[in-house]
Amino acid sequence: MRRLLRLFRHARSLRSVPLGAVARRAATLLPDYLGDGSSRSLVNITLELTYRCNVQCEFCFLKDSVLYQKRDELTVAEIARLADEAADHGASFFLTGGEPFLRRDLVEIVAAIKERGLKVGVNTNGLLVNESVGARIREAGLDYVIFSLHGPREIHDCLENRKGSYDKALANLTTFARDKGRTRVFANCVVAKRNSAVLGQVPDLLAHLPLDGLTFQHETFLTPKEVSQHQRVWRKLFPERELPMVYQSSGYGDRDFEAMEREIATMQGPEATKRWPFPIFFKPGLEGQKLRDWYTSHMRVKGRCLYIWTDTRVEPDGLVNACQVMPTPMGNVRETPLDELLNNEPYREFRRKNREAGGVFPACARCCKLYRNPINFMAQTPAWQGWVEKPEPCDRDPASSPAPSS
Numbered sequence: 236m237r238r239l240l241r242l243f244r245h246a247r248s249l250r251s252v253p254l255g256a257v258a259r260r261a262a263t264l265l266p267d268y269l270g271d272g273s274s275r276s277l278v279n280i281t282l283e284l285t286y287r288c289n290v291q292c293e294f295c296f297l298k299d300s301v302l303y304q305k306r307d308e309l310t311v312a313e314i315a316r317l318a319d320e321a322a323d324h325g326a327s328f329f330l331t332g333g334e335p336f337l338r339r340d341l342v343e344i345v346a347a348i349k350e351r352g353l354k355v356g357v358n359t360n361g362l363l364v365n366e367s368v369g370a371r372i373r374e375a376g377l378d379y380v381i382f383s384l385h386g387p388r389e390i391h392d393c394l395e396n397r398k399g400s401y402d403k404a405l406a407n408l409t410t411f412a413r414d415k416g417r418t419r420v421f422a423n424c425v426v427a428k429r430n431s432a433v434l435g436q437v438p439d440l441l442a443h444l445p446l447d448g449l450t451f452q453h454e455t456f457l458t459p460k461e462v463s464q465h466q467r468v469w470r471k472l473f474p475e476r477e478l479p480m481v482y483q484s485s486g487y488g489d490r491d492f493e494a495m496e497r498e499i500a501t502m503q504g505p506e507a508t509k510r511w512p513f514p515i516f517f518k519p520g521l522e523g524q525k526l527r528d529w530y531t532s533h534m535r536v537k538g539r540c541l542y543i544w545t546d547t548r549v550e551p552d553g554l555v556n557a558c559q560v561m562p563t564p565m566g567n568v569r570e571t572p573l574d575e576l577l578n579n580e581p582y583r584e585f586r587r588k589n590r591e592a593g594g595v596f597p598a599c600a601r602c603c604k605l606y607r608n609p610i611n612f613m614a615q616t617p618a619w620q621g622w623v624e625k626p627e628p629c630d631r632d633p634a635s636s637p638a639p640s641s
């Protein structure tokens with residue numbers, strides 16, 4: 236009975252998972268997963284077009300590392316060449332940043348990708364998507380856009396640390412959605428400390444718009460303990476590789492979980508489809524103790540990452556990373572053909588070590604890429620869990636330590 240209940244809960248949480256894309260990933264993956272770490276499939280490229288940004292979100296997972304860095308950004312011609320290589324796989328592009336609309340050539344970039352017959356979407360804080368830019372990017376063939384909106388006016392402005400950003404973003408989203416044509420339009424709200432008790436106001440603010448969906452992304456962050464576990468596991472698995480810096484972000488800590496649960500239940504309840512004209516998804520779907528654990532516990536992470544087998548992440552200057560969270564530089568598309576990079580020895584080693592580790596690392600704890608694998612609940616506890624629960628070996632002689640005072 237308990238097993239059945241668990242399966243039922245799991246099936247409900249899957250509503251936020253794009254099952255078509257997952258099935259495609261799984262089908263291309265199976266033969267590769269048993270091999271030497273090579274992958275023949277490439278489903279999507281996350282292309283970070285710039286690390287420049289016009290706001291300062293307090294939860295941004297890039298803000299303590301690369302955000303605001305000036306990089307020698309890939310040109311339209313270089314991105315077109317990358318799209319040629321991606322076209323051999325039929326891979327799609329997800330354009331993000333920093334703020335992608337700070338690139339004055341964004342419309343040309345989208346056009347270059349579309350000319351090669353590939354799907355392309357963009358994620359934006361919406362501040363620069365005025366009527367004219369919106370019309371031009373739709374004309375270029377943009378498949379979908381995700382506007383960030385993190386709560387009612389005062390909260391959104393405070394989270395982005397910029398007065399007036401809510402009014403501007405909502406005005407631009409309203410115009411874009413009104414004229415959307417064939418471009419699908421989504422809104423995304425990060426569940427942060429400041430907005431967690433008023434989440435239910437977000438769909439009301441958007442209810443007048445012909446949106447294709449609203450997602451709530453639970454904030455991703457790592458606790459100091461998870462960072463330290465990550466460092467121990469990384470040193471053991473990759474003694475030759477540089478230790479990648481990972482973010483901590485602002486999410487850890489208590490909040491009004493009862494209010495949060497009430498808001499979530501209303502948005503997922505039977506009345507939701509009557510009240511709001513678009514589907515609402517939570518990423519991942521969390522409730523009860525799982526919701527509390529996400530924000531107030533160190534995660535005992537389990538699952539299998541598909542991303543490193545089927546997707547890749549390219550930084551603004553062409554540096555290719557295997558992982559969404561950790562800097563895992565594998566080479567640069569400016570210098571090396573993409574296919575060669577995706578299966579070079581460091582990349583294959585990364586996939587093999589991930590597989591040996593049980594499909595996850597400690598830094599995967601709240602990664603949005605992990606939680607889109609629908610069969611995570613079947614995964615075993617990763618092998619490294621035992622190593623990190625033992626105390627860190629200490630090279631100091633205990634006899635020379637001062638006696639603990641009572």
Ligand SMILES: C[S@@+](CC[C@H](N)C(=O)[O-])C[C@H]1O[C@@H](n2cnc3c(N)ncnc32)[C@H](O)[C@@H]1O
Nearest residue numbers: 294295296332333334358359360383425454455
């Ligand atoms: C890094 S931003 C870049 C795109 C654009 N600047 C924006 O904010 O929409 C990509 C997405 O990550 C989300 N995001 C940023 N920090 C996050 C965090 N710590 N947890 C969850 N989502 C986060 C943003 O809200 C946005 O939807």
Ligand code: SF4
Nearest residue numbers: 288291292295333360
């Ligand atoms: S707008 Fe996007 S990139 Fe800029 S700070 Fe916010 S989340 Fe980060």
Ligand code: SF4
Nearest residue numbers: 540558559599602605
């Ligand atoms: S699940 Fe882990 S390995 Fe996969 S992309 Fe996320 S952080 Fe990287």
